[in-house]
Amino acid sequence: MSRLIDPLKVGRLNLRNRIVMPPMATEYATQDGEATEKHVQHYGRRCKGLGLLIVEHTFVTPEGRLSRHQLGIQFDALIPKLRRVVEVVHEQNTPIALQITHAGGATTREVAGVQPQAPSAVVGPRGGEVPRELRKEEIEAISGAFAEAARRAEEAGFDAVEIHGAHGFLLNQFLSPLTNRRIDEYGGTIQNRLRFSLDIISRIRDALGSDYPLLYRLGAEDGVQGGLLLEEGVRAAEILSRAGVSIIDVSGGLGGSRPSDLVGPGLFVPQAAVVRKAVDVPVIGVGGITTPEEADSIVLSGKVDLVAVGRAMLKDPDWATKAVNRLKKSK
Numbered sequence: 524m525s526r527l528i529d530p531l532k533v534g535r536l537n538l539r540n541r542i543v544m545p546p547m548a549t550e551y552a553t554q555d556g557e558a559t560e561k562h563v564q565h566y567g568r569r570c571k572g573l574g575l576l577i578v579e580h581t582f583v584t585p586e587g588r589l590s591r592h593q594l595g596i597q598f599d600a601l602i603p604k605l606r607r608v609v610e611v612v613h614e615q616n617t618p619i620a621l622q623i624t625h626a627g628g629a630t631t632r633e634v635a636g637v638q639p640q641a642p643s644a645v646v647g648p649r650g651g652e653v654p655r656e657l658r659k660e661e662i663e664a665i666s667g668a669f670a671e672a673a674r675r676a677e678e679a680g681f682d683a684v685e686i687h688g689a690h691g692f693l694l695n696q697f698l699s700p701l702t703n704r705r706i707d708e709y710g711g712t713i714q715n716r717l718r719f720s721l722d723i724i725s726r727i728r729d730a731l732g733s734d735y736p737l738l739y740r741l742g743a744e745d746g747v748q749g750g751l752l753l754e755e756g757v758r759a760a761e762i763l764s765r766a767g768v769s770i771i772d773v774s775g776g777l778g779g780s781r782p783s784d785l786v787g788p789g790l791f792v793p794q795a796a797v798v799r800k801a802v803d804v805p806v807i808g809v810g811g812i813t814t815p816e817e818a819d820s821i822v823l824s825g826k827v828d829l830v831a832v833g834r835a836m837l838k839d840p841d842w843a844t845k846a847v848n849r850l851k852k853s854k
Contacts, residue, residue, distance in 0.1 A: 527819040527830060528850045531574065533769055533805055536618055536682060536736045538574035538829075541822050542843045545772075545809055545831035546579045546622040546685065546740075548593065556582060556595020558604035566619075567611035569836055572844035574829065576617055577738070577772075578608065580624040580687055583672040584665060586635045587625030587693065596623060596672045602679045609680035620683035620738060621676040625665055627693025628654035628702065642697045642719075643704040648747050648777050649691055662709065662719055665693075670726035673735075683736035686723060689774040694720050695742045698759060699777055701750040713755055717762055724766050738807075739768045742776025743794040750777050753794055757801050764802040772807040772831070773798050787811020789821055796826035807831050815846035 525531075531538045551561035562578075570576050581596045582588040588595065595601055605621070612619040628641030629649050640661070641647075641654035657665075673684045688694035696702040697719045703710050709718050720739070727737060741763065743756035760771050773795035775781075781790070790810025799806040808827035811834075812818050818830040836842045 524823050524825055525828070526850065527815065527822045528847050531805065531828060534734055534736050536575070536769070538618060539616075540572075540574040540843075540847060541829045542572070542574045542818065542846065543807055543829050543831040544569055544573055544576045544836050544843070545833045546577045546687075547833050547837065548579045548590070550590060550592040552592050552594045554591055555601075556588065556593060556597060557601055558594060558608055562594070562604075562608050563611050566608055567614075568840040570612040570615045570617040570619070571841065572847050573617045575620060576612055577620045577622055577685055578681075580622050580692075581672070583623050583625055583668040586637050586640060587627065587630070587665070588634055589626040589630050589692075591634055596621070596675050597668070599675060602675050605676070605679040605681075613680070618682040620685050620736070621679075621681045622685040622687050622740065623669060623672045623676065624687035625669075625693040627696045629691050629696075641693070642702060642709065645702050645704060647691050647696060647702050656705075659707070659709075663722075666719065666722045666726055669723040670730050673727040674730050677731050677735065683738055683769070684727070685738035685740055685772060686720065687740050688720055689740045689742035689776060690779055691742075691777045694723075695776050698742070699745050699751045701745060701747065701777060713758055714762065717759055720763065721766050724763070724768065728767050733767065736769045737767060738770040738772050739763050740772040740774055741798070743773050743791070743798060745776035746778030753797060756794065757798055760798045760802050764804045768804060770805045770807060770829075771798055771802060772809070774809055781810075788813060788817045792821055792826055799827055805829060809833065815849050818846065819850055
């Protein structure tokens with residue numbers, strides 16, 4: 524069995540170990556979404572010893588931003604500052620990915636500048652204003668914006684991109700039967716509810732090629748009444764992996780990243796383990812993992828291929844280096 528400290532090759536990605544720093548919002552960006560020196564320092568401090576670093580959720584259109592100081596990638600002028608973040612991480616020989624997203628109905632009119640947009644005029648568990656149902660041509664335009672964002676990420680030097688389809692944001696809203704009440708080709712069956720995501724994957728593949736590493740953060744189940752069940756989440760993972768996703772990053776759906784009814788360490792590892800049995804691509808497990816021994820045990824069990832350590836790494840920027848050294852001594 525593999526251990527946390529063992530390398531893993533995923534297409535063009537060469538990971539020296541199975542430790543992932545997951546995307547976690549910093550609110551360090553300017554009001555235009557531009558990366559700042561705080562981002563450079565934040566990620567430069569935490570990238571040492573990692574297998575993979577995934578930069579925080581980054582909005583692809585102004586209407587899809589979640590907060591005023593969220594990182595953005597909605598136009599080319601943002602590339603140079605993002606490139607500086609990539610460069611400082613690459614100095615430590617750590618691969619780096621960028622998570623790209625659209626908040627959909629989870630944002631507010633005050634932040635987005637328009638009425639929130641969603642698959643249907645349905646308020647999700649986050650509450651807030653009733654969103655406006657997206658028209659087909661708008662869905663296609665947002666799909667194109669995701670592809671353009673991926674192109675900018677590649678131009679900035681990112682080794683991979685992660686599509687955010689979890690935590691109650693737009694793609695998760697399309698997948699969930701609770702927030703997607705459409706009766707057209709984007710609603711109904713799970714294949715239809717995934718159509719938007721699949722189009723984004725196809726467009727990114729057209730823009731960047733079949734070998735560019737592409738992750739998908741999947742809300743494998745919503746954890747709220749009437750929402751997506753794990754059985755459907757697993758089916759979604761199968762469809763996504765066949766469509767060209769390189770790694771499935773399993774997390775929560777409409778219920779968010781830290782639902783109150785789940786306990787750690789490894790809040791979403793049970794769901795990730797079920798997904799892992801169904802797909803032929805590596806799977807990331809996450810949720811409340813704090814010690815090297817916990818992370819190593821999860822990988823050794825074969826439940827997942829990689830482990831994401833979030834808040835513990837915010838608290839201790841040297842977590843990955845210390846973990847590798849400690850586990851090597853215990854071999």
